[in-house]
Each structure stands twice: as C-alpha cells, then as structure tokens.
Amino acid sequence: MKDASSTDSDQTATEADLARRLRKGDPSAIDEMYRVYVDRIYSLVYNQVGRDEAAAQDIVQETFLAALHSAKSFRGRSKVYTWLCSIAYHKVFDFYRRQAREQRRNNPSVDIDSVASSDNLGAPIGGSQSATDAADNRSLIESAMSTLPHDYRQVLMLKYVEEMSVLEMSRIMKRSQKSIEGLLSRARKALQDNMSQIDKG
C-alpha cells in the first residue's frame, strides 16, 4: 500500500507542489488530492468502523469537506495523506462519540470504548477452505480488537495495516513519538492477551 521506507518529512517535489496549490485554494489541487487519496482514506475509515459502508461514506465525505475548508491553513509540515488521515482519525472518533451518546440514552453505562464494531463481522463466505480460513481469521481479529480502547485499535491499524512510521502516527494522533511508542506497546500486549483468551475459549 505504501513505501514503508519513506518518512513523514520526505515531501517529494510533487507533494510540495500539491500542498502549495491546496493552500492557494486551487480547485484542481482539491480534485487531484481527492482522486489520489479517496480510496486509501475510504479503506482506512471502512476498516475502523467495522465495515459499515454507510458510516464510512459519511465519514469520508466529512473528511474531504473538512480538508477542503481548511486547505488554506494546511501548513505542509506533514504529507498530504498524513494530514488527511489526521482529519479522518478525528472524524472516526467523533462518530464513536455520537454513537456512545445515542446508546447512552438507552443504557447510561455505555462509554465510547464499549461502542465496538463487532456487530459487523459478517457471515463467513461458504465454499473454499481459504475463504473459510480468511473469515475465521477476520472473526478472531475483530473479536479481539472489539474490546480494546479506541486509541489501541487506531494505533494497531495505523502501524500494521497502513504501515505508518511512528512519526506519521504521532502527526495523525497528535501525540509525541514517545507516547505513540508506549501506546503501541500496550496495544500489542492487549491484543495478544485477547487473542490468547479467545483461542483458549
């Protein structure tokens, strides 16, 4: 999906030009940004909201509209994709906040971390063994992830699915690199513990 050796500070000439045109509010830059990154942002969001297509579309729309309206104040300290992920990250967090609020009307003990995405596991696809294995793996992973705090899920997906560097994750989650390293270590352990428990169960 991306070149894992590139760092957040490696803005290519093309990226720098896109960032400059975005700050000027150039409509062609907005269109270029959208065409290049919409699928990656959609995939990132889709996996974080439990493959809820309607929620993913809403969040992706909000992300790109927010990017459009704040493009002129984009300072270009990070890559354009990192900046978009940062916006998407906060939109996903807002989504879970809204869901928690709605669910709390019926059940006051619900908090943002208990609003999980495990409802959207989907039925395993019948047929080949590899399809069944894939569905079993997804089911195990999603069960193990569903009880983790929101930040733990986020950092694991950014690290292992998006293959982002600690620097990029620190820009997206707006934490120091040391904080991200600590969070990643705790998240890994928590996921491993959950998976072991499910395997035993």
Next chain:
Amino acid sequence: MSDTDSRMDEELMKERLKRAYRPALAPSEFKEALRKRLAQEAREQPLQRSLPDLPGWLVWVPALVGLALLLAVILLPLVTPATGTLEISVPQTNLAGQPSSGRTISALNVTITQVAAYKATEATGDSRWITILDKRQIINLLDRSVVTSMRVPAGRYTQIRVETAGGNAIVDGGDVPLVLAEELIVIQAFSVEEDTTTALTIIFDVREPGSVVDEGDTIVINPELRLEVTQKE
C-alpha cells in the same frame, strides 16, 4: 520471551491484521457524487490570486505610481490598521465523574506553547494565522485561567489553534504525566471589532465518558474544544 520470539509474534500479528483488514474500494457512485460536490464547493471558495502576465508598460507605469504613493504614505502621518483586543480564557473543566478507574484527579496541568487565530479575509485572499500567545504557559484545566490578552487586527476569524506540550496530572495526590494532542483546532467563526474587547472562552470539554483515560502511569485526555464569544464594552 526472547527478542526473536517477540519479533515473530509481532510479524504474526501484522500478517493476521493485514489479512483481516484488506483494502476496500469506495463505491463508484459515491466517489463520483462526492467528487462533484467537492468541485462545486471548491469553485465557490475565493482563490489566493497571483498577478497575471501583462505588457511591460502596464507593469512599470502602475509600479511608478505605486512607489510615489508609498513615499507619500511614509512621509505623511501613518495610518494604523484597525485593531481590537482579544482576551482568551479557559474555564474550569467538569470531569463528570471521570476517570472510570475511580481514582481522583485534582489537577490537569496542560503546558500551552502557542495560541493562534486564523484571520479570514476572503475579499483580498490575504488569510493568515495570527499568533496570539507564543510563550509557554501552564494552565490547570480544573481551575479557571486567563491565558492572554492582546491587540489583534479587527475582522473575522474562523479558527483557533492551541499547541500543547503535554503536562502533568495530580491523581490521588501523586504526580503522573498528562498526554493530550499537541495541536488542538476548533473551527468556529468569531469577529474582533475595532477598539472593542472580545472575550474568547476556550472550553476543553471532557465530559464525554472515555475523554479522560487513566492508564495507571499516565492520564490521557481527548478534549472536544468549543468557543464562547462575548463582546465587552
């Protein structure tokens, strides 16, 4: 567990996560509809315009006139741009019974390193960030604090950016590191009127459950920022 075992476990975890969360493509109809909407909204926004290519005399004649006017302005009494006062404070934050660990937080000391406001000037395209505070200041979110008060250009502003460098929390009498976003932005429009004081209250709302997380050796807060604006006489 040895380093080799750890690396193998991590590689296995990575492989399983990548298999579970495969890339997904957005539906074509959705992408096309959003693309059109973005294009329309982008066209409705003013551009930061650059000078067009003009014939030589159309450049140097106005340039000479401009230079003459500049000299006149320098020699004549200066006209100062309209300014008003922006006063920023942070009210006491309500923890609403958090954190869920049951431990008591008696202070949330945040180190603020910069506060800036984005001045939108659509007519001329000269929008820019204006720094309101650029020295370190520690505020306790559980007390009311006045952050800064300074004169800024009068006009319309659309965003506030608060930059932080962590801090510390007092939990059950003990000191633990406090973690929060290094950059907090709230997009909300407000105006600063000429020769008037505009009081801006930045609310760090952490009432939502899960907004204050007790990780034992660290407190993590995810505040939602809001602004309240009042004009003082």
